[in-house]
Amino acid sequence: MLVARARVLGGQPPQTLGAAILVAPGSVLTCRHVLADANGGRTPEEFLVDFPDSPAADPAKATVSRSIPAIPGHSRDLALLELASPASSVPARWADRVDEPVVRVFGYPAGLPVGVWVRALLTDEVDERTGWRRLDRRGAECGPDEGRDTQPIERGYSGAAAFDAAGSVVGMVVVRTPPTGRAETWLIPSGQWQAVLSGSPRPSPTGRRPLSFAQKHVLSHALGNVPVLTTPEGRRLLLQTLPPHIRAVVPTHPTARLELFALLDTVLEFDEGFPILLATVAALAGPDIRAVATVRRLACDLGLLEA
Helix, strand or coil, X not given: CCCCEEEEXXXXXXXXXXXXXXXXXXXXXXXXXXXXXXXXXXXXXXXXXXXXXXXXXXXXXXXXXXXXXXXXXXXXXXXXXXXXXXXXXXXXXXXXXXXXXXXXXXXXXXXXXXXXXXXXXXXXXXXXXXXXXXEECXXXXXXXXXXXXXXXXXXXXXXXXXXXXXXXXXXXXXXXXXCCCXXXXXXXXXXXXXXXXXXXXXXXXXXXXXXXXXXXXXXXXHHHCCHHHCCHHHHHHHHHHCCHHHHCCCCCCCCHHHHHHHHHHHHCCCCCHHHXXXXXXXHHHCCCCHHHHHHHHHHHHCCCCCC
16 A cells, blocks of 8 residues: 555645645645745645545645755755644655656646646656656556556646555656746655755744845845855855755855845745854854854844844
8 A cells, every 4th residue: 555645735725735744743845836836936834635545534724834945056946844733644764765667656647637647757867956857647667567658747737746566756847837838747856855844953943934035135144245255165065064954955056145035935945054154164264253243143133143
């Protein structure tokens, strides 16, 4: 039995938005765009989640715990939902590696809100920026009787778990439509987002409000005034010195200001992210440098640090 399947519902009356993965009894992972696309690009605060493996159970209320940067060089496309009550279904079990190229995916394409299974072929093509692996949308080489005429993997499959032959989850499906207009199907290997989840504490118990774009801009500008961060080499050294679970999800940008903004925006996703960042900057630049003191003072004013 393949477990961990989940469906996200939204709107009034509730409509199927897409697939998700039960990663813990009280937590569900999906693609951020699955949530945002249903609300004009903005992520609503509350959804319903149900589970095909527990059809008799009522849908559970769920709130967005966080949007998670997926991998370097790509937009965020992971969202973690916290359930109001633990699910009666069984959470995912993970595969350490992918031994076979054929995977099974359960998604919710248009016209099939109850969901449907498909088989797909995990190709050798890897996106150099993201580490995502491409999925053959029709799995034409799945076998003589499997996948040749199967339902294509399209909108409605984003956020779905990809299962190997043993029923373990090897990754999460992402369906994207680039400017060319032709849908592309990718797999985020489970190792990428497992590392993010295991290193990402839940939102701070202090109830700190998220910073606005303008506040982040001011703080990243202050970081840019620290001498060690004015050169590409210094910024690269800072990134290399951060803990691996944070370093692995910092996006890259060609300009210094955007690079620092992306770095700050990422570390703020972690409860201890900013204190770690500031301690690292201070260690590289010297704690008594005026620019570091300015960053610390501003962070205190914004509630990121205790005065």
